[in-house]
Amino acid sequence: MAKKVEVSVEDRLRALYDLQLIDSRVDEIRNVRGELPLEVRDLEDEVAGLNTRLEKLGSNLEMIDEDIKAKKNLIEEAKALIKKYSEQQKNVRNNREYNSLTKEIEYQELEIQLAEKHIKEFKVQIEQKKEIISETKSKLKDRQTHLKHKKGELDAILAETEKEEEALIKKSEEYQKQIDERLVKAYLRIRNNVKNGLAVVPIERGASGGSFFTIPPQVQVEIASRKKVITDEHSGRILVDAALAEEQKEKMEKLFAKL
Template sequence: MATKKKSSTEEVSVEEKLKILYKLQSYLSEIDRIKTLRGELPLEVADLDDEIAGLNTRIAKFESDLVEINKAIKEEKEKIEISKAKIEKYNKQLDNVRNSKEYDHLSKEIEFETLEIELAEKHIRDYQQEAKNIEEQINAAKELLNEKMLDLEQKRKELNDIISETKAQEEKLREKVKKTESKVDPRLLAAFRRIRKNARNGLAIVTIQRGACGGCFNKIPPQRQLDIKMGKKIIVCEYCGRILVDPELVGAPIIES
């Protein structure tokens, strides 16, 4: 008589464990659904943040290059003024030359400074063209930055709206998860978490549907189905490793074949 009572207790205990695990899975699946509802928004927001930071760095580099170019243009203009001053001085000295040697020397100096002016003017034109190109790149980058900023603002608003809508629901679910987990044997809970982590859809416990595992859909032998239906021990799918449970035991819908 005592043996029968002990067996009955064990059977109820296993059934209760399966029911608790299935309830725990339902809470966790609902949390997963909320996360799915948020979709890729958190990643999109992070990517946009990175893009904006990169654009700001690029613009700062362009602006730094522009400062250096303007500085170079200023230096070339100063060279031109110096060369012009020298030419003016040499032209005055030409009026007082005493021989052809001095004249040739001054003429060569004037010619040299004239070439220096032409070279400086060429450098200025090149720098100005480079500055123009950089300014165009700055404008394009700023335009793209503005677009990304607007996009980021919209994505953040969408994400914040979803979070605010689901935050209370998620907190309640997490509280239920915490309470339910406290009812599960630590070793069984650890196994449940491990299975859930490895499962692609986060399902650690599934019902039998149409004679197959509700997780991987592989067929389950009839005798094993009977063992699962009896609920006397915890049985896992030999293909995917998920815990199997009879749908009637946990009150889950049954899909007719």
């Protein structure tokens, strides 16, 4: 049975800081991309929404056209009935029949007036919808141009960074496997809880990196001895000494240059 190799605290700290440098490089790449993927997605949604709106407006126009045709047919039918009733009036036998036909004629005339009124209203709606369609088409064209520009920007950035990002993510996974699970979990938890994603930081000018809180001299000595994993009592970040950090930065810069 192979003897399990004991990993020193210093080796663990170096591996942790290497992991931090890899993940920070991924963060930098994603920051360069910035809000572009979200902007592109929002623009795509907006363009899809405007196209859907145009389709609905087109359907509404077709429905209004059908309504106008129906009203015109009703007018023709009413005119035919008026003609029919007018002819029948010539052959009535009494005033009651004549008056009854007169009422029918008046009713059909009202039907024609009402249908003509509706046709006018429908035509106003058509003009209003055509104006909305024109505005929507103009907005759609503007959004499509903007989307094309933003997609071009994103594609250019992706072309430059995607390959490197994928390689870095694989490296991050590799380095995580080299560190015991408990430490990786602590690292990820701290990383998720801090704004800039820095879970492992060196001591700079007597304070933890990116912080103004001074580290007591005795604690600085302990950190420099690399005998145990020490966290900053204020931020919760894992601390490493400046010399170790510089050595690992040089090492990782060579690695990044190869990716």
